[in-house]
Amino acid sequence: MDSIGEECKELKKKYDECFNEWFGEQYLKGKTTDPCKVLFKEYRECVHRVLVEKGIDVQEAYEKVLGTSKELSDPNKKETETQNVKK
């Protein structure tokens, strides 16, 4: 998949290959040491440079929501189950 920065494409490809191999072959089998850290650092720096250049503000992206009380909640919990649409 393309990166937001054309110049980060190769770094992303290398990192993705490393990550996918590690995730399927090691992480899911209990090995939690990430061997792709160096590749990730290079790729991540490239993406950040591009985001700044393009003026895309990603400050909001870093706000952690998942696993916190900021997550939206099911408004009809307990009342109704799946496939319900509430206006």
Add this chain to the structure above:
Amino acid sequence: MKFFSCVADFAHTWQELASALWQRYPNPFSKHVLTEDVLERHVMTDGKLYSLKLLTKTNPLPRWAIPLYNGPKFVTIVEESIVDPITQTFTTYTRNISLSHFMSCTEKCIYKISESNPENSQIEKSIWLDSNMGYGLKRPILEFSMSRYKSNQVKASLGLEYALTHGLPPTLKERLKLKTDKFTETAKQSTERISKTAILAISKAEEAKNKAKSKAELAKSVKASEG
């Protein structure tokens, strides 16, 4: 705000589904997904994997909404995820960070082992749609985002299914190839062994035949001399 939720099953193991989720783009149904990047990723102290992705997708607005919005032609989306390899759950929380005053779509997906069949996996989805626009606009915007969500939803399911069936992880592909190669090699060796045995058998038979022949000839000559 509109809220809805659903549950669906996948005829794949959780491990297959978890690996495919990272490799679902690009696929023939993801033309609306422009870019995908990982902004943050780390293994947490409890061993879970946290990732933060930034995606950009095309943003075709309904014609009536074009005069209301004068921003980028794409929408920026953030996907947080936590993988728990112990309980085997993969949770994603996705929200748009651009255009969110106009319309916001938040989706939470929990991928886990199917409750009815441990060989399968299931997804539990919750979706929240909202808009901060005035009341006259809020309703048509929500109607629009609902239909947009539904059509993208079909593409997302087809794309994931595609990743699961066509886009096997390279390592898995490699393993399958090794298995096939090994099988081919074993078959080749067997054929060689069989042909060697056959050649040996033929030559032995030939030898036996010759022996019998010479014995018969000897007997014949002995008989002749006796006679």
